[in-house]
Every structure is written in structure tokens, then in C-alpha cells.
Amino acid sequence: MSHEMTLDAHAHHPSGIRRWIETTNHKDIGAMYLIFGLTMLMTGGAMALAIRAELFQPGLQLMQPEFYNQLITLHGLIMVFGFAMPVATGLANYMLPMVLGAPDMALPRLNNWGFWILPPAAVMLVLPFVLGIFGIGSGAVDTGWTMYAPLSIQSGWGMDFAIFAVHMLGVSSILGSINVIVTILNMRAPGMTLMKMPLFAHGFLVTAILLITIMPVLAGGVTMVLLDRHFGTHFFNAAGGGDPVLWQHIFWFMGHPEVYVLLLPIAGAVPHVISAFSRKPSYGYKAQVYAMWAIGVLAVVVWAHHMFTSGMSTGAQLYFMYSTMLISLPLAVLFFCWIATLWRGSLSFETPMLFAVGFIVLFGWGGLTGLVLADAAADPQYHNGYFLVAHFHYALYPTTALGSMAAIYYWLPKWTGHMIDERLGRLHFWIAIVGFNLTFIPQFLVGLAGMPRRIPDYPLIFAQWNMLSSIGAFVLGFSHLIFLYNVVKCVRGGKKAESRAWEGATGLEWTLPSPAPYHSFQVQPVIE
Ligand code: CU1
Numbered sequence: 001m002s003h004e005m006t007l008d009a010h011a012h013h014p015s016g017i018r019r020w021i022e023t024t025n026h027k028d029i030g031a032m033y034l035i036f037g038l039t040m041l042m043t044g045g046a047m048a049l050a051i052r053a054e055l056f057q058p059g060l061q062l063m064q065p066e067f068y069n070q071l072i073t074l075h076g077l078i079m080v081f082g083f084a085m086p087v088a089t090g091l092a093n094y095m096l097p098m099v100l101g102a103p104d105m106a107l108p109r110l111n112n113w114g115f116w117i118l119p120p121a122a123v124m125l126v127l128p129f130v131l132g133i134f135g136i137g138s139g140a141v142d143t144g145w146t147m148y149a150p151l152s153i154q155s156g157w158g159m160d161f162a163i164f165a166v167h168m169l170g171v172s173s174i175l176g177s178i179n180v181i182v183t184i185l186n187m188r189a190p191g192m193t194l195m196k197m198p199l200f201a202h203g204f205l206v207t208a209i210l211l212i213t214i215m216p217v218l219a220g221g222v223t224m225v226l227l228d229r230h231f232g233t234h235f236f237n238a239a240g241g242g243d244p245v246l247w248q249h250i251f252w253f254m255g256h257p258e259v260y261v262l263l264l265p266i267a268g269a270v271p272h273v274i275s276a277f278s279r280k281p282s283y284g285y286k287a288q289v290y291a292m293w294a295i296g297v298l299a300v301v302v303w304a305h306h307m308f309t310s311g312m313s314t315g316a317q318l319y320f321m322y323s324t325m326l327i328s329l330p331l332a333v334l335f336f337c338w339i340a341t342l343w344r345g346s347l348s349f350e351t352p353m354l355f356a357v358g359f360i361v362l363f364g365w366g367g368l369t370g371l372v373l374a375d376a377a378a379d380p381q382y383h384n385g386y387f388l389v390a391h392f393h394y395a396l397y398p399t400t401a402l403g404s405m406a407a408i409y410y411w412l413p414k415w416t417g418h419m420i421d422e423r424l425g426r427l428h429f430w431i432a433i434v435g436f437n438l439t440f441i442p443q444f445l446v447g448l449a450g451m452p453r454r455i456p457d458y459p460l461i462f463a464q465w466n467m468l469s470s471i472g473a474f475v476l477g478f479s480h481l482i483f484l485y486n487v488v489k490c491v492r493g494g495k496k497a498e499s500r501a502w503e504g505a506t507g508l509e510w511t512l513p514s515p516a517p518y519h520s521f522q523v524q525p526v527i528e
Contacts, residue, residue, distance in 0.1 A: 021116070024108035026093045027415075029115050033090030034408070036118055038484065040082030041401075043126070045477050047075040052439075052473035055466050058458050068456035069142035070129055070158070076145030077162070080258065081169045082122055084400035088265040089114075089176045091407055092204045094415065095269075096180065099198045101189030106182040114175035121168035128158035144454060146255065149236035149247040153228045160229070163222045170215040177208035184208075195289065199282060202289050203268015206296040207261050213300060214254040214261075221250035245310055252303035260299040262396060263363075264292055266403030267334055270356045273410045274338060276502055277353035278345025284337040291330035291337075298327045308379045317376040324374040331367055335360065350502060351425030355406035358433055359398045366395030369444070384454075387447030390440045397436055405483060412487065413501030418494035424486045432479035438472025 014022050023029060051071050054062045063071075093111065097104055105111050125140070132139030138156030141147070152159055184205050188197060225247070227233040234240025236247045271282040282288070305324045308317060338360055349357070369391040373379050382388055413419050442465035447453075451462050458466065 022112070024104075024112050026097050026105045026108070026111065029105075029111050030090045030092075030094030031415075032115055033086045033093060033118075036115075036122075037083050037085075037087035037090055038487075040078050040086065040122065041480065042484075044075050044078035044083055045480060047071045047078070049473060049477050051075065052470040054456050055458070056470040057467070058460055058463055060457055063456065065456050066139065066142060067132075069144070069454075070132065070140040072454060073141050073144055073162075074125065074129055077125060077141075077165075078122075079396075079400075080145065080262070081166075082118075082125075084262045084396070084404075085169075085173055086118060087400070087404045088204075088207070088262070089173070091265060091269060091404065091411075092176070092180055095411065096183055096201060096204060097187070099200050100184065100187055101192065102183060102187035105179050106187055107179045110175050111179050114172050114179065117168050117172040117175075121165045121172065124161050124165040124168065128161045132158070146251055147222070147225070147247075148251070149225065149228070149244040152225050152247070153236060160226070163226050166222050167219055170219045173211050174215050177211040180204050180208040181212075195286070198268075199271045199285065199288055199292075200268045202292055203264045203266070206292050207264045210257050210261050210264075210296055210299060214257045217250060218254035221247065221254070224250075245307070248307050248310055249304065252306045253300070256303040256306065257299040259392075259395065260295055263399045264295065266359065266399045266407070267292060269407040270359060270403055271338065271341065273352050273356040273406050274341050274360075276410070277348055277350060277356075278342050280341060280345045282337070283340035283343075284333075287333050288337045291333040294330040295327060295334075298323065298330070302327065305374055305376075305379070308376050309383045321374055321376040325371060328367060328371060335364065351420060351422060351429060352406045352410035352502070354426065354429040355402050355409060358429065359402040359406060362394060362398035362402065362433075362436070366391060366393075366398060369394060382447060384452055385447040386443040386451045386453055389453050390443035390447055393440050393443075397440075402432070408487070410502070412490050413497035416491050416494075417497050418490050419497050419501065420490045421486050421494065424482055424489075428479050428482040428486060431482065432476060435472050435474075435476030435479055439469050439476055440472070442466065442469040442472070 013019075020028065020032065023032075050062070051068065054060070054068060093105060096102075128137055129140035131137050138158060140158040141152075141155065141162035142158065143151045143155050147159075147162070184197070184201055224233070224235040228235050228237060228242075234242040236242050236244045238244060267288075271288065275282045302320060302324045304312065304316065304320045308320075312320075342357075347353075369387070373382060373388060373391055409420055409425055446458075446462045446465045446469075449462070451458055
């Protein structure tokens with residue numbers, strides 16, 4: 001403490017906006033990541049609502065197909081790179097030093113730089129879209145978030161902006177990952193071995209290693225696109241001896257592990273929430289750790305299940321089918337551990353617990369429908385239709401939104417010193433659940449009936465389900481406004497939070513049953 005004070009006496013204290021621009025404090029940077037991520041959630045969400053408004057009826061009412069293509073592309077890129085990853089990085093910044101017993105992240109200035117690359121990248125991505133609305137230029141990138149060649153080679157200059165944005169987003173997440181890894185490996189409290197480290201930290205460690213593995217590959221890929229576009233190379237041009245399918249391999253080598261980049265931080269955070277509201281330590285600590293590492297390893301060897309419809313030898317189809325299905329084993333281990341934590345617990349369902357359970361149930365549906373798509377024989381029926389769209393929204397919304405909201409609601413009292421408005425939190429939860437299911441259950445059905453994705457029009461026969469889906473989307477969008485209001489309200493004031501904010505938070509949520517307590521299904525373990 002005295003050491004800190006001597007340092008402070010010599011440090012300069014910028015105020016106003018400079019306080020935020022120059023900050024190296026992990027909580028400040030964590031808060032900025034969260035604010036940035038939630039701003040992008042609203043931006044990407046507004047685009048989703050524009051898409052659903054167009055799809056409310058068959059026919060073209062509000063926009064031309066070119067504009068629709070920009071919307072679906074930006075919605076995808078913004079939600080993955082602008083919302084989901086920054087929110088997870090925000091949680092890591094805020095909580096990692098605390099769960100490790102470290103004074104800050106290991107590399108505070110790198111941390112600052114990593115964050116401040118993000119806003120210019122977001123501007124880079126969205127600027128051509130805004131200019132396009134005013135008739136300047138050809139609009140934003142319109143290839144779909146997968147940026148498949150040869151479309152991405154021929155697309156307008158929005159694509160160049162997207163390439164530079166992807167480079168910056170990649171640099172940002174690599175810097176963040178380096179910081180997470182260095183912090184975890186070097187700054188744990190004395191005696192905290194890796195196998196005694198909270199699950200939260202394991203989730204982020206696997207994620208960070210995955211990101212450092214995959215983001216440079218994507219950066220190399222989009223650089224090859226840039227070279228093909230402007231410097232006469234033919235990496236993806238069959239006429240010049242290249243191969244457009246090469247792009248698909250490069251993209252999905254990043255794209256599939258990305259799903260686990262979005263899942264694993266939540267898989268690390270949620271056990272702490274369900275443990276607190278079950279009044280039990282997390283069940284199966286070691287099993288969960290090994291499962292997360294198994295997911296991390298398998299994640300990088302299954303990417304071509306996204307390419308069954310691109311043409312592939314039978315042997316390769318079988319390999320990618322079985323390896324993909326293999327991931328459901330460690331995932332099932334995580335599910336069983338979460339459920340076993342709940343089992344015979346003294347449960348209560350405050351807002352964070354509702355969101356955690358909502359995540360488990362709905363993500364289960366994402367996983368099960370993923371098994372359908374992993375089947376190389378079934379996939380061609382569903383791959384280019386709405387079944388796939390519904391599947392990945394069931395995989396990603398529960399994790400990135402419900403899961404991170406569980407964590408945010410859970411830790412807001414710790415961050416702000418105030419309790420959240422419990423009634424508003426529960427209202428948010430139930431409206432979000434109704435809105436989400438109303439949006440995406442119809443998409444499973446029209447998908448099975450053959451409605452293609454990425455097209456702004458559809459046959460009359462799909463009209464009713466699409467109308468319901470659009471109504472659901474607006475309900476879901478509204479629920480997020482309640483969330484924002486609740487967060488702002490909590491930051492500005494409210495009932496004072498005790499040091500143990502939640503009645504359930506007895507400290508057990510940080511306790512590791514390693515070795516597992518005897519018969520933890522039957523008895524409440526005694527932790528001294
Ligand atoms: Cu995948």
C-alpha cells in the first residue's frame with residue numbers, strides 16, 4: 001500500500017477524456033471494453049432488426065438486395081468481432097487480476113493499446129456503409145461475413161475497408177490474448193497452481209491460446225485477398241492457377257475455432273454463477289478443465305465441416321464429420337458438470353442465475369442442432385437454408401449474450417457497489433427468452449421446409465413463420481433496452497451492495513473441489 005502511494009505521488013493524473021485514453025488500469029479498460037461491446041450489440045442489433053423488418057413480408061419493401069447483403073455482412077462481423085469478443089475481453093480485464101490475486105494485468109500499456117485499436121476498426125468497418133446510404137461509394141462489404149472468394153475479389157471498396165478492419169481487430173485480439181496468457185502464467189497468487197486456478201481463468205487461457213493460433217491465419221488470408229484485388233496475384237483465382245476453395249479453408253480454420261473463442265470464456269464464467277446460486281462448489285473441477293482444453297485442441301482440426309457443400313472426397317467428409325461429432329463429448333462433460341452443480345443444490349433464481357440456466361438450456365439446442373449439420377449426409381439438405389441460421393444463433397446468442405449477461409449481472413454489484421434492479425432483471429430475462437425463441441424456432445421450421453438463407457425475398461408459403469420471427473426479433477431487441485437501462489441505473493445508484501452481494505455468494509463459487517468432495521451429489525461439503 002505504501003509502495004503504491006509513493007508511486008502515486010510521482011504519477012501524473014490526467015483528467016477528463018485523457019483519463020480514459022491514457023488509462024492502464026485493468027478496471028478502466030475492462031469497463032471500456034464492455035461499453036464498446038454493448039454499443040456494438042446495439043449497432044449489430046439494429047441491423048438485425050432492419051433485416052427482420054425486410055423479411056416481415058415476402059417481396060422487397062424497404063431495401064434493394066445490394067443493401068440487404070451489406071446488412072447481413074455487417075451484422076455478422078459486428079456481432080462476432082465488435083460485440084462478443086470485446087465483451088469477453090472486458091470480463092477478462094475486469095475479473096482476471098481479481099481471481100488470480102494479481103494487482104493488474106501483466107502488460108498494462110499493451111492493454112490500453114489493444115483496446116484503443118478497436119474503435120477505429122469499428123469505424124473502418126461501418127464508414128463505407130454510412131457513406132453508401134448518402135450515395136457516396138459502393139457501400140460496405142457485402143459478401144457475407146465469410147467473405148468467400150471470388151465474390152470478395154470482385155466486391156466494391158467496402159471490402160478493402162473490411163480487410164483493414166479485420167487486420168486491426170486481429171491485432172487487438174492478439175494483444176489482448178498475449179496479455180491474458182502472460183498474466184495467468186506469471187501473476188497468480190503464491191500457491192495457486194494451474195490446477196487450482198478458478199475455472200474462469202482456464203476458460204480465458206484456452207481462448208487466448210486459440211486466438212493466437214487462428215487470428216494470424218485470417219490476417220494472412222485477407223492479405224491474400226487484398227493482393228488478389230490490387231496487386232495481380234491469383235491466390236483465389238482459378239483462371240490464374242489459384243483456388244477459391246483455398247479461401248474457405250483459411251477462413252474456416254479461423255471461423256470454426258472462433259465459435260469456441262466465443263463459448264469458452266462463458267464456459268469459464270457460468271460455473272461461478274451457478275455455483276453461487278446453488279450454494280455448492282462447482283462440480284467436477286478437473287473434468288471441466290480437461291474438457292475445456294480438449295475443446296480447444298479439437299476446435300482447430302474440424303473446420304471443413306463448413307465445406308461439405310463445396311465438394312470434398314468421401315474420406316475427408318468422414319474425417320470432418322467424426323471429428324466434429326467428437327467435440328460433443330467434452331461439451332457434454334461441461335453440461336453434466338453444470339447440471340451436477342445444480343443437482344441437490346439449495347437453488348435460488350435471481351437474475352444472474354436465470355441467465356446462466358437460460359444459457360445452459362438454449363445452448364443445448366444449439367449443440368444438438370449442430371450434430372444434425374455435422375452429419376455429412378444430412379448437411380447438404382440444410383446447409384444453405386434457415387436451419388443453419390437458426391442453429392448458429394442458438395449456439396451464439398445463449399453464449400455471447402445470455403452467458404455474458406449472467407456474468408455482468410452477477411458482478412455488477414462488485415463493480416459498482418450497487419445492487420441491480422432485480423425486478424427489471426427478471427423482466428429482461430423473460431422478455432429476452434420469449435423474443436429469442438419466437439425469432440429462431442420459426443427459422444428451424446422454414447429451414448427444414450427449404451427456405452434459403454441470405455436472400456431478402458421468399459415464397460408466400462413461408463410468410464406466417466417469417467412474420468412471427470420478425471415480431472420475435474423486435475421483442476428481443478426491446479429486451480436489450482431494459483438491460484441497458486438496468487446497467488446504467490446500477491452504475492448511477494441503487495441499493496448498496498454488501499461485500500457478499502448475492503445471498504448465495506458464500507465464497508463457495510471460488511472453491512475448487514479438487515479432489516472432489518466425497519459424494520458431492522448427496523452432501524453439502526464443508527469448506528473451512
Ligand atoms: Cu464449425
